[in-house]
Amino acid sequence: MNRKPVTQPQDKYVVRLPDGMRERLKAEAEKNKRSMNAEIVARLEATFHSIPEHMTPEAFNYVLDANYVNATKVAAILREALTRVEDLSVSAVRMEDIEDLPPKSDK
Structure with a gap:
C-alpha cells in the first residue's frame, strides 16, 4: 500500500x-x-527584507528610507546631467576638451 x-x-x-x-x-x-x-x-x-540582529525595525526602516532618498537624489542628478549633455551642440565642444581623451578601445 x-x-x-x-x-x-x-x-x-x-x-x-x-x-x-x-x-x-x-x-x-x-x-x-x-x-x-x-x-x-x-x-x-x-x-x-531581513533585519540584521543588531538593528531595531525602526532603525532598519530608517536605513531603507535613507537609501531610497539617496537613490532618488542620484537619479535626479543623473537626469539633469543627461539633459545638459543632450542640450550641448556639437559646435559647442572644443577640440582641446577632447584631445586628451584616451583612444577608444575596440573591446
Whole structure:
C-alpha cells in the first residue's frame, strides 16, 4: 500500500492574477527550473527584507528610507546631467576638451 509522506500543514491562499501574469510566471519558473509555486514563493521572499540582529525595525526602516532618498537624489542628478549633455551642440565642444581623451578601445 502506497502512503503519501506526512508533510507539515501549509497555508493556502487563492490569488487572482491580472491578465497575462500566469503566463509570465510560468515562463520565469521554467527559466529558473522550478515549479510555479516555488517561483511565486521565491519572488515573495525576495520582497521581504531581513533585519540584521543588531538593528531595531525602526532603525532598519530608517536605513531603507535613507537609501531610497539617496537613490532618488542620484537619479535626479543623473537626469539633469543627461539633459545638459543632450542640450550641448556639437559646435559647442572644443577640440582641446577632447584631445586628451584616451583612444577608444575596440573591446
